[in-house]
Amino acid sequence: MKDYATFLVDVVDHFKKQGIFFDYLSPFNEPQWNWDDSGQEGTPALNVELYALIKYLSKELSDRKLSTQIVIAEAGTIGHIAKIMDDDGRDDQARFFFSKDSPFFIGDLPNVENIISAHSYFSVWPIEKQVEYRKMLSEALTNINVDLGYWQSEYCILQKNDEIGSGGGRDLGMSTALYVARIIHHDMILCNAKSWQWWTAISQVDYKDGLIYLDDGSEGLSGKMGSEVERLQFDGEVRDSKLLWTLGNYSRFVRPGMVRIKCELSEQQSIEDGLLVSAYKAKNQIELVYVFTNLSHGEIVIDLGHANQIEAYTTDQNHNLKFLTQSASQVSIPPRSMVTLIDQLQ
Numbered sequence: 276m277k278d279y280a281t282f283l284v285d286v287v288d289h290f291k292k293q294g295i296f297f298d299y300l301s302p303f304n305e306p307q308w309n310w311d312d313s314g315q316e317g318t319p320a321l322n323v324e325l326y327a328l329i330k331y332l333s334k335e336l337s338d339r340k341l342s343t344q345i346v347i348a349e350a351g352t353i354g355h356i357a358k359i360m361d362d363d364g365r366d367d368q369a370r371f372f373f374s375k376d377s378p379f380f381i382g383d384l385p386n387v388e389n390i391i392s393a394h395s396y397f398s399v400w401p402i403e404k405q406v407e408y409r410k411m412l413s414e415a416l417t418n419i420n421v422d423l424g425y426w427q428s429e430y431c432i433l434q435k436n437d438e439i440g441s442g443g444g445r446d447l448g449m450s451t452a453l454y455v456a457r458i459i460h461h462d463m464i465l466c467n468a469k470s471w472q473w474w475t476a477i478s479q480v481d482y483k484d485g486l487i488y489l490d491d492g493s494e495g496l497s498g499k500m501g502s503e504v505e506r507l508q509f510d511g512e513v514r515d516s517k518l519l520w521t522l523g524n525y526s527r528f529v530r531p532g533m534v535r536i537k538c539e540l541s542e543q544q545s546i547e548d549g550l551l552v553s554a555y556k557a558k559n560q561i562e563l564v565y566v567f568t569n570l571s572h573g574e575i576v577i578d579l580g581h582a583n584q585i586e587a588y589t590t591d592q593n594h595n596l597k598f599l600t601q602s603a604s605q606v607s608i609p610p611r612s613m614v615t616l617i618d619q620l621q
Contacts, residue, residue, distance in 0.1 A: 276324075276327055276328050276331050277331050279328065279331075280328060280331035280332045280334075280335050281331075281335055283300060283302060283332060283335075284332065284335040284336055284339060284341065287300060287336075287341060287343050288339060288341060291341065296343075297343050298343065298344065299343065299344050299345075299346045299388065300332070300336075300343050300344070300345050300346070301345075301346050301347070301349055301392070301428070302318075302328060302329075302332060302345065302347075303318040303320065303325055303328075303347060303348055303349050304316070304317045304318050304349045305317045305318070305349060305350065305351040305394065306318050306319055306320040306321075306325060306348065306349075306350070306351075306365055307319075307350060307351040307352070307355050307361075307365045307366065308351055318349075320365070321363075321364040321365055322364055322365060322368060322371045322372070322379065323364065323379070325347065325348065325372075326371075326372070326379045326381065329345060329347065329372075329381055329384065329387065330381075330384065332345055332386070333345060333381075333384040333385050333386050333387055334385075336385070336386040337385040337386055341386070342386070343386065344386055344387065344388040345386055345387045345388065346388045346390050346392055346426065346428075347368075347372065347381075347390075347391060347392065348368045348372070348391060348392060348393070349392050349393070349394065349428055349429070350368055350391075350392070350393040350394065351393075351394060351396065352393065352394065352395075352396055352397050352398055353393045353394075353395065353398050353408060353409070353412045353466070354366070354398065354408070354411075354412075355367075355368060355393065356368040356369045356391050356392075356393045356412070356415075356416075357369060357411060357412045357415040357416070358411070358415060368391065369391050369415060369416055369419045369420070369423065370415075370419050372391065373389070373391060373419060373420045373423050374419050374420060375420070382420070388424075389420075389422060389423055389424060390423070390424045390425070390426055390469070391416070391423060391424075391425060391426075392425070392426040392427070392428040392470075393412075393425075393426075393427065393428070394427070394428060394429040394430060395427050395429075395430040395458060395462060396429075396430065396433055396434065397433070397434055399434055399436070399458050400434050400435070400436040400437075401436075401437075402457070402546055402547055405457075405458065405461055406461060406465065406546065409461050409462065409465035409466045410465055412425070412465075412466050413465055413466050413467065416466075424467075424469045425466050425467060425468050425469065426468060426469055426470040426471075426472070427462045427466070427468045427470065427471045427472065428470065428472050429472055429473075429474055430455075430458065430471075430472070430473060430474060431473065431474035431475070431483065431484040432451065432454070432455070432483040432484070436454075438450065438454050439451050439454050439483070442482055442483050442484065443481070443482060443483075444481055444482070444483070445478070445480075445481050445482060445483060445485070445488055445516075446483055446516075447488070447514055447515070447516040447517060448516075448517055448592065449517045449521075449591060449592050449611050449612075451483055451516070451517070451518055452516070452517035452518040452520070452521040452590070452613075453521070453568065453570055453611060453613075455473075455518055455521070455522075456521050456524075456551075456568045456613055457546065457551065457568065457570065459471055459522075459525060460551045460553060460566075460568060461546075463535065463553055464535070464553050467535070471525070473486060473518075473522065477489065479500050479501060479502065479504075479507055479511070480500055480501060481500055485516065486515075486516055486518055486519035486522065487513060487514065487515055487516065487519060488500075488513075488514040488516065489507055489511040489512065489513060489514070490504075490507070490511060490512050490514065491504050491506040491507055491511060491512065492506075492511070492512035496514075497514075498512060515595075517590065517592070517595075520590040520595040520596055521590050521613045523590070523595075523596055524566055524588065524590055524596065524613040524614070524615045525566055525615075527588075527596070527615075528555075528564045528566070528588070528615050528617065529555045529564055529566070530557070532557065532558055533555045533556060533557050533558075533564070534555065534556055534558075535553060535554065535555050536554050536555065536556050536563075537554075538552055538553060538554035538565065540552060540577075545570075546570075547570070548570045548571050548572075549570060549571060550567060550568070550569050550570070550571065550575050550577075550608065551567070551568040551570070552565060552566065552567050552568075553565075553566050554566075560620065561619060561620050562617060562618070562619055562620065563616075563617075563618040563620060564615065564616070564617060564618075565579075565615065565616040565618065566613070566614075566615050567608050567613065567614045567615075567616070568612075568613050569608045569609065569610060569611065569612050569613070569614070570611070571610060571611070572610045572611060573610050574607055574608065574609055574610055575607075575608045576605055576606065576607055576608070577606045577608060578603070578604050578605065578606070579603040579604070579606065579616075579618060580603070580604075581603050581604065582602055582603060582604045583602075583603050583618075583619070584600045584601070584602060584603070585600065585601060585602075585603045585606070585616050585617060585618045585619070586598065586600060586616065586617040587599055587600065587601050587606065587614055587615070587616050587617075588614065588615045588616075588617075589609060589612055589613070589614045590612060590613045590614075591609050591610075591611060591612035591613075592611065596615075603616075603618060
């Protein structure tokens with residue numbers, strides 16, 4: 276373990292000398308799964324083994340005066356950081372690592388970020404359970420360590436559901452985009468996630484795992500996919516998904532350093548087919564960012580309480596972050612869309 280920790284820090288130090296600095300180092304991935312076949316890779320390990328490596332890494336980074344922070348634990352599900360699930364020494368990780376009563380507390384070690392991370396797999400369907408799981412996570416983290424932050428550090432569609440089927444078969448349209456937008460919304464407002472990360476940017480397989488897709492263009496708007504396709508080894512047709520643009524409704528406008536603020540609709544909406552909203556404020560307090568997700572098939576008009584002009588960016592089946600100005604007293608949220616509003620405070 277000491278040799279592995281030294282190797283990881285050697286890599287960080289090497290790139291620093293090349294002018295590329297890593298803010299964070301995440302040394303584990305889904306330690307709850309065994310990863311004992313020849314497919315995708317992970318880091319099967321017990322909590323006590325992770326603890327041992329974290330101590331080596333922490334000391335190595337500190338000794339070399341590197342400010343890169345260690346983040347853990349990239350758990351396979353949010354349940355594995357929030358509670359005892361299998362009682363196999365690989366769950367209840369928030370308590371294990373960040374409770375001050377735990378003999379394995381790492382919060383006082385150098386170069387350890389006060390963050391715990393997990394993946395949103397297998398916790399999003401049915402929708403009522405999506406909410407229940409996230410409320411459970413929030414309560415658990417608050418009870419364990421009120422200062423502990425949470426990152427949702429990986430997600431793509433795996434779980435079978437009644438809205439878009441499952442992960443199989445790529446979908447460039449709004450159905451998949453809105454399905455994921457609801458998950459982002461709940462991770463942000465129920466878990467207070469400080470970071471939300473999609474699994475992969477570019478995909479060349481027939482699966483709902485990418486933001487941008489590649490195929491050989493042999494079938495008009497689609498084509499053959501996969502690394503064995505000769506054209507894709509050198510070129511390919513690039514297809515942007517609506518999921519890419521709906522993520523942009525968050526990531527382009529909700530920037531580092533912003534804080535989420537309380538925001539409620541005057542009428543309660545269905546989380547299945549209603550309107551969702553969250554709001555964010557910059558430190559300079561001169562700008563409010565609202566992110567709306569309209570899951571319904573009808574237009575919804577909202578009133579922000581004043582008549583000033585605001586910026587609106589709309590993503591729907593026909594538009595990608597389309598910009599226009601609207602009156603804050605009568606903002607149109609089109610059917611099956613995401614709209615980000617920028618409200619300049621006076």
